Amino acid sequence: MARRRPKHLQQLFGSQQLQQFADFTEQYQLWQQLLSDCLQETSLAELAASCEVIAVRAPSLIIQVSSAAIGQRIKTEQGRIITHFQTHATPAVASLEVRIRPSRQAVAPEPRKAPQKNTPKELVTESETVKKLREQAALCEEPLRSQLLALADKYSG
Structure with missing residues (x-):
């Protein structure tokens, strides 16, 4: 089996895949900033750390949240969020979809306690x-x- 020759650095930077990734990363950062700005305007700034725009697929804005309670608060401000994204986002947004995905840190189970052994005083005859x-x-x-x-x-x- 013949080995492929390594690509030159210029070939990597000029590739279409790398350019698509760079464009998506830029668009993703813009969506996150739009969501953060929108939450600031709607007095929900404390939720910004628990919310993330997953995608904007016309006509839906898809937001991932860390709990159902946060999702409900986002849904109550749905109209304002859609309006904000309609005026600032490239694809047209007409609906909001909220997906709940708890973070692993937020749902840390409590450590189990070892079963307590009965002392002679606690034993019932x-x-x-x-x-x-x-x-x-x-x-x-x-x-x-x-x-x-x-x-x-x-x-x-």
């Missing part, structure tokens, strides 16, 4: 359990009373 079963049986009606008494008899003997 069988006689105490039997006594409690009999006390509860006295307060109950049949058929629960007879079942509790049978259970107490089982552990007492």
